Amino acid sequence: MLRVEELSVCFGGLTAVNKVSLSVGTDEVVGLVGPNGAGKTTLFNAVSGLARPSSGRIIFDSVDVLRAPLHRRAKMGIGRTFQIPQPLHELTVRENLLVAQRFGAGQVDQQKIDEILEFTNLAPKGDREAAKELALTELKALEVAKALATNPKLLMLDEVLAGLETSGKRRFMAMLKELHQKFAVGILIIEHDIETISNLCQRVVVLNFGKLIADGAPDQVFRDPEVIKSYTGADHAGSR
Amino acid sequence: MLELILQALFSGVLQGGSYALIALGLALVFGTMKVINLAHGELVLLAAYIAYTVESSLGVNPVFAIPLALLIVCAAAVLVYFLVDLIRQDRELNSLLLTYGIAIILTNAIQLIWSADIRSTGSAWFQEPVVIGPLYSMRSELVFFVVSLALMTGLWWWLSRSWYGRAVRAVSSQRDAAKLMGVNPRKTELVSFIVASILASFAGVALFSYGVIQPSYGHVLTVKAFIITVLAGMGSIPGVLVGALLLGVTEALTVTLASSALQELAGMCLFLLVLFVMPNGLFGAAGRRG
Numbered sequence: 457m458l459r460v461e462e463l464s465v466c467f468g469g470l471t472a473v474n475k476v477s478l479s480v481g482t483d484e485v486v487g488l489v490g491p492n493g494a495g496k497t498t499l500f501n502a503v504s505g506l507a508r509p510s511s512g513r514i515i516f517d518s519v520d521v522l523r524a525p526l527h528r529r530a531k532m533g534i535g536r537t538f539q540i541p542q543p544l545h546e547l548t549v550r551e552n553l554l555v556a557q558r559f560g561a562g563q564v565d566q567q568k569i570d571e572i573l574e575f576t577n578l579a580p581k582g583d584r585e586a587a588k589e590l591a592l593t594e595l596k597a598l599e600v601a602k603a604l605a606t607n608p609k610l611l612m613l614d615e616v617l618a619g620l621e622t623s624g625k626r627r628f629m630a631m632l633k634e635l636h637q638k639f640a641v642g643i644l645i646i647e648h649d650i651e652t653i654s655n656l657c658q659r660v661v662v663l664n665f666g667k668l669i670a671d672g673a674p675d676q677v678f679r680d681p682e683v684i685k686s687y688t689g690a691d692h693a694g695s696r
Numbered sequence: 697m698l699e700l701i702l703q704a705l706f707s708g709v710l711q712g713g714s715y716a717l718i719a720l721g722l723a724l725v726f727g728t729m730k731v732i733n734l735a736h737g738e739l740v741l742l743a744a745y746i747a748y749t750v751e752s753s754l755g756v757n758p759v760f761a762i763p764l765a766l767l768i769v770c771a772a773a774v775l776v777y778f779l780v781d782l783i784r785q786d787r788e789l790n791s792l793l794l795t796y797g798i799a800i801i802l803t804n805a806i807q808l809i810w811s812a813d814i815r816s817t818g819s820a821w822f823q824e825p826v827v828i829g830p831l832y833s834m835r836s837e838l839v840f841f842v843v844s845l846a847l848m849t850g851l852w853w854w855l856s857r858s859w860y861g862r863a864v865r866a867v868s869s870q871r872d873a874a875k876l877m878g879v880n881p882r883k884t885e886l887v888s889f890i891v892a893s894i895l896a897s898f899a900g901v902a903l904f905s906y907g908v909i910q911p912s913y914g915h916v917l918t919v920k921a922f923i924i925t926v927l928a929g930m931g932s933i934p935g936v937l938v939g940a941l942l943l944g945v946t947e948a949l950t951v952t953l954a955s956s957a958l959q960e961l962a963g964m965c966l967f968l969l970v971l972f973v974m975p976n977g978l979f980g981a982a983g984r985r986g
Contacts, residue, residue, distance in 0.1 A: 504876060505875075526872070526875035527875045527877075527878050527879055530875065530878040536876060538873070544865065544866045544873060546865055546868075551862060554862070555863065555874070556877040556878065558859050558862075560878030561878070562878075602873070602877060605877075606878055
């Protein structure tokens, strides 16, 4: 469904993503891991349309979307969340989802909205509260809910668990486990915690300094010496 | 003396209605596009001059000019939008220069077409006095105050209930997030420009119906709208209304108690005072930046 080919993204002289190729299938949950600054979020930005790649191709559903503007990619079925939640502050939780559904999915289906609110534990907040009133766990849930409301085929989750306390994290994990099946959506997830990734994903892709260094099953990848080195920083200690 | 002050308060409130319409237009466009349209006051003035032309050439009440004003002002606003849209780099700053230039061109075009003479309505129906207890107003002031309130209610409904209204709020609130939700930002910006010019058209006809207009009045209106928007702290209709009433009342009191020459200065002083004391505006959320 998503195929990224030889994708590079440069900021001035810095190559944040360096000739990365990867794919995500409709029925896959793929983890994207790597140390800070490895280019994970930049890759997300390039696929969703926020960053302009300097070379390479992004094929989604057999269509080259490299030149498509953000809102069109969203309509095609590329959904994402931000590590720092970006809700529509002034709108209520339900309105956030309604806008996403009307403009992203093209039609309004209140029942589906209720289902998403229920699933993301936001149902009690739905109509009453403006998004700016929410706590962090709820904001993170709203990120997922907004993306789901656009009826995505691919959902890119950027560190949805980061910053949550333990109980929030546990609830979120349970939700993520169901997400893929319940909404029939392919998932690409950025996460630091190796256990979380092993738990959720069938496949892991590892980035380091913008380059792809491993792609395979979690237990295999996390035993790869190069991956371990990149994580423990054996070679690069002090260079960051 | 008390009666004079009461009268000033009343006139100020009535004047505030049109001010609010102008300010809401400026705020809408700023919200979606982060562009301060410095030609907004000239668009209002254009509507006022269309009202003058319709009244003087057809001899009818200026309200009948509203459809024509809507048509021409919306067309002009769409043109302004496409010009601003051409700016790809540093839009927030460069658009100030562009819209300021457009404002100057419009001012001069208005002067060329309608001459620099001061114009006001000759409609007897509009100028008829309406007396409510100790308070006096022209019929046109009351009529357009009610129209302003109705338009603001309509705007509120549109923003909170309609899809494009919600899209306008979405883009104003978080541009990138809105795009990722499938909202077409350029379409939304254009819609906000058009809604702003609808409000401007009504405000322009209102200004002509109870006041005097001249070609240089456009930038005065832009400044007033800007002051009100800052007073309100961006983004809430009731806030803009209160800001507009406050400016209207301040101006009216200044005219009554001091001199009409100080009218604009009083508005500026109010503006500075609020910026010093409440930098987020009267209703702006504390500590949150757009």
